[in-house]
Amino acid sequence: MTSSEKKILSLSVMVSLAICVPQTAHGMHIMEGYLPPAFCVFWGALCLPFLVAGVIALRKLTQNQRRSLLLLAMTGAFVFVISSLKIPSVTGSCSHMTGTGLGALLFGVPVTSVLGIIVLVFQALLLAHGGLTTLGANTFSMAVAGPLVTVGLYQIGKKLRFPKLLNVFLAAALGDLFTYCVTSLQLAIAYPSAEGGIGASFLEFLTVFAPTQLPLAIIEGILTMLVMMGLQSYAKPELALLQNRKRGLFL
């Protein structure tokens, strides 16, 4: 990382902290206009360091590892496809998956956050799905929090010597599920219930999302695992390249 890159990154961390920390008093996609402005700024600021680190990592990839760009495009495409498929669920409503697990496993969390925000902007502008004001909150849940869990679980699974495919499946599925837990939490903080406060409200939202999302999480796990299988058989050189590059924790 060059010194100017370091400067930009630490600047983004500082901005993020400055905006997020003082507001301790107040605390699948959240719909446009459904979060109070202060929360929109808060979640957006929280994503900022990841996005900046992601752009830096992407620049490095394009400079040093052009061979991995095909995989990068495919990972982005995977997020595009997966998050456009609305699937019916047992609760009688439709929802869709995130598809960010694959990116997290291959390229790390920061790069994934950039891929995720591209998809979210597309959906917010053209589909009125999610929204520009809730972009920060949705980016955080789908492209930062979920991928963090995915990468974390994958590392733990690796230590425990889980079979690789099972490990990919579990990490991607639980990452997807966690995305919706975060969404519930975001809504709960913005709308604490009158009696039970944030906790009760959180459970309320969780009961809306969780049953819908559980089967979808399993599907996402399976699909991520299948793509990984395909890549393992046909893209060995690229995978080795990605594994060899120097990576920090979660990066």
Next chain:
Amino acid sequence: MSRNGKIVLVSLIAVVVLALGPLFALRGAEFGGSDNAGSDKVAEITGEEYEPWFTPILEQLIGGELPGEVESLFFCVQTGLGVGVLAYGFGYLVARKKYGGASSEKNTNSEKKP
């Protein structure tokens, strides 16, 4: 059939069952978006209909909600773009392994280390 082939087959069947099961299990259900279920919940908790303070830009431009058919067009564009790139990628990789032989392996070693 190879071990991988079996895994793929079983996985695909599981995906189809999981995805389409509810459609048959809950006949007559509406299958609206869960985002809408979320906003209903907001109304339930706060006790009043929440007025979104910002409406999507596209809806402001066309002065109303996006027609359902056009919305499905945009979703198809999104899926189509994604599938196109994925298919191109896998096509390239599979053909490289099939026809490239050892030469592609050699290239990896000459790749610049970061």
